Amino acid sequence: MNVETYRDALVKKRDEIIEAGGIKPLQASMENNTRQGDMADQATGNNEVHIALKLKQTDAKILQAIEEALQRIDKGTYGVCRDCGQPIAAARLNAIPWTRVCITCKEKQKS
Template sequence: MNVSGYKDALLRKRAEILSEGSAKPLQTTMDNNTRQGDLADQASGTNEVHIQLKLKQTDAKILQAIEEALYRIEKGTFGECRDCGEEIAPPRLNAIPWTRVCISCKEKQSA
């Protein structure tokens, strides 16, 4: 996927979250880690209310991350890891276009 493809994916995802109506962007800082990739793991074993709550929180975080990713597209730095500056692997960007860090930095964060 090229950058405009990622931009389309980001805009679609943003519209999808916003159309659900209840998610509002939270105050988040650049230091917050993206954890949406872990959602499936976190959700398993919790009850439905917890899952709903987590989804709402996650939506807000994703929205924030999408805004940042769109900004990086404008600046021409999209696809660079925020932490190490290396390029993020395309399969990871395809799966999570709003991700801020490469897989090895992500693994360091969750370790």
């Protein structure tokens, strides 16, 4: 399993949600009014947390799950089920790269 593939998918999905939500970068808000000119071209990279608050709840939940998945990639625990500790099937990760649980545990939650 190449986690970098999933990282790319997660980042792409995150960007999609943010764009679909019509969220403007924080650079437009008061916090950065003093950072015009030369500084304006530099990305801060810390906007995600603030952006999440403005989204629909569903999207916000997915965004949070994506952030957590990215953290798990960094920690090297990505692709392991939160509930049972077993590896999550690649097919499931391909479909929902931000999932926290394997299909078996997901089915248990539904019932």
